[in-house]
Amino acid sequence: MMSQVKFLLDESKIPKDWYNIIPDLPFPLPPVYHPVTLQPVSPEDLAPIFPMELIKQEVSTERYIEIPEEVRKIYKLWRPTPLFRAVNLEKYLDTPAHIYYKYEGVSPPGSHKPNTAVAQAFYNKLEGVKRLTTETGAGQWGSALAMACNFFKLECKVYMVKVSYYQKPYRRSLMEIWGAKVVPSPSPDTEAGKKILEQDPESPGSLGVAISEAVEDAVKRDDTKYSLGSVLNHVLLHQTVIGEEALLQMEMAGEFPDVVIGCVGGGSNFAGLSFPFIREKFKGKKIRVVAVEPESCPSLTKGVYTYDYGDVAKMTPLLKMYTLGHNFIPPAIHAGGLRYHGMAPLVSALYHNGYIEAVAYPQTKVFEAGVIFARTEGIVPAPESTHAIRAAIDEALDAKEKGEKRVILFNLSGHGFFDLSAYDQYLSGKLEDYFYPKDKVEEALKELPKI
Numbered sequence: 495m496m497s498q499v500k501f502l503l504d505e506s507k508i509p510k511d512w513y514n515i516i517p518d519l520p521f522p523l524p525p526v527y528h529p530v531t532l533q534p535v536s537p538e539d540l541a542p543i544f545p546m547e548l549i550k551q552e553v554s555t556e557r558y559i560e561i562p563e564e565v566r567k568i569y570k571l572w573r574p575t576p577l578f579r580a581v582n583l584e585k586y587l588d589t590p591a592h593i594y595y596k597y598e599g600v601s602p603p604g605s606h607k608p609n610t611a612v613a614q615a616f617y618n619k620l621e622g623v624k625r626l627t628t629e630t631g632a633g634q635w636g637s638a639l640a641m642a643c644n645f646f647k648l649e650c651k652v653y654m655v656k657v658s659y660y661q662k663p664y665r666r667s668l669m670e671i672w673g674a675k676v677v678p679s680p681s682p683d684t685e686a687g688k689k690i691l692e693q694d695p696e697s698p699g700s701l702g703v704a705i706s707e708a709v710e711d712a713v714k715r716d717d718t719k720y721s722l723g724s725v726l727n728h729v730l731l732h733q734t735v736i737g738e739e740a741l742l743q744m745e746m747a748g749e750f751p752d753v754v755i756g757c758v759g760g761g762s763n764f765a766g767l768s769f770p771f772i773r774e775k776f777k778g779k780k781i782r783v784v785a786v787e788p789e790s791c792p793s794l795t796k797g798v799y800t801y802d803y804g805d806v807a808k809m810t811p812l813l814k815m816y817t818l819g820h821n822f823i824p825p826a827i828h829a830g831g832l833r834y835h836g837m838a839p840l841v842s843a844l845y846h847n848g849y850i851e852a853v854a855y856p857q858t859k860v861f862e863a864g865v866i867f868a869r870t871e872g873i874v875p876a877p878e879s880t881h882a883i884r885a886a887i888d889e890a891l892d893a894k895e896k897g898e899k900r901v902i903l904f905n906l907s908g909h910g911f912f913d914l915s916a917y918d919q920y921l922s923g924k925l926e927d928y929f930y931p932k933d934k935v936e937e938a939l940k941e942l943p944k945i
């Protein structure tokens with residue numbers, strides 16, 4: 495008997511509200527501090543960077559926040575996204591476990607990121623903003639924001655980490671097709687960029703540097719605001735459409751997951767899938783939730799839970815989070831994405847308080863899982879997403895060993911069509927594991943703010 499493999503919802507089932515986990519947290523969320531005064535930040539402090547509606551959402555205690563009709567209309571281009579049961583992967587693993595995945599790669603830029611990009615562009619447009627700046631590493635976020643700005647007729651300037659700018663020219667093309675202006679970071683367009691270029695003209699750049707440039711650009715111009723693709727509460731909020739849809743689809747499948755899994759860079763796709771399930775966990779459902787990160791950038795499993803800046807130039811507010819230090823840059827041989835030094839404060843707090851688990855994998859193990867997945871399920875996953883696949887496979891193998899029927903749900907956050915050079919490296923045996931860079935982390939942690 496062939497099991498059903500695909501669970502589809504019609505357009506009317508696109509969620510009408512985002513789920514805000516903050517009022518349901520069984521513990522208080524630590525305050526956010528101003529980077530200079532070291533006092534708690536006020537909405538006015540954030541007003542030069544973000545539109546007021548997003549600042550409100552950042553600190554909202556409303557459990558549900560209505561999704562504007564204009565945003566839902568654009569969501570309809572790719573939402574609801576499909577939920578699949580990975581029957582071929584189950585067969586390959588010969589496991590009694592049932593493996594489900596929510597596929598966010600069907601969006602035009604190929605990942606979950608437009609779920610928040612569209613919302614952010616909408617609120618900026620509503621408040622009269624003309625231009626948005628942002629940073630991008632591999633280019634996923636930059637391309638999502640470029641598409642969103644294009645829909646709302648906003649200018650978009652993307653500071654793209656220099657190594658990626660040259661290594662991933664097609665992500666840059668995509669951003670330019672959607673009308674964005676893309677420069678390699680560090681760039682001569684900002685003081686932060688100039689300073690780094692003076693010290694090291696060959697600097698490969700990093701997300702922390704690119705954030706500094708994008709924030710500085712936004713603060714300097716009245717018509718411009720800044721947009722962030724992960725980490726912050728309002729970004730995680732917008733991603734909860736993933737989990738709300740998945741809850742309905744699991745119901746169609748007649749099952750409830752025993753374990754929910756997502757890869758974590760800044761934490762947004764993981765939160766998007768898992769927070770609606772954690773809501774059910776708070777109500778008493780038995781469920782494990784697992785965040786998966788690379789061993790070469792292990793903020794949850796090897797970082798420190800403390801206040802840190804979000805960027806190198808120390809312009810962002812201080813967030814309490816698991817961090818490897820704001821100057822931490824993962825080794826160049828790391829090919830799997832998820833390179834941010836910190837972790838979303840909400841994800842960090844849930845981990846610190848024992849509501850979620852975390853696991854770290856070396857890159858050859860995750861690419862191996864990505865290739866197994868492509869060969870069984872057909873989809874070539876984004877390198878980031880292969881971390882979640884690895885953990886799902888290991889859960890299924892553990893269930894097999896214990897003879898358990900375990901229901902596993904993971905987020906397939908994007909496709910890997912722009913990451914084929916990383917797969918090439920893996921397939922030709924050139925990808926090496928680089929374990930926990932202890933010295934680099936210790937060095938970066940010396941520069942944590944004293945608060």
Ligand SMILES: *Cc1c(COP(=O)(O)O)cnc(C)c1O
Nearest residue numbers: 634724759760761762763878908
């Ligand atoms: C950006 C990205 C991630 C990591 O970011 P999160 O905020 O942790 O979700 C994961 N997967 C894909 C496909 C991405 O583009």
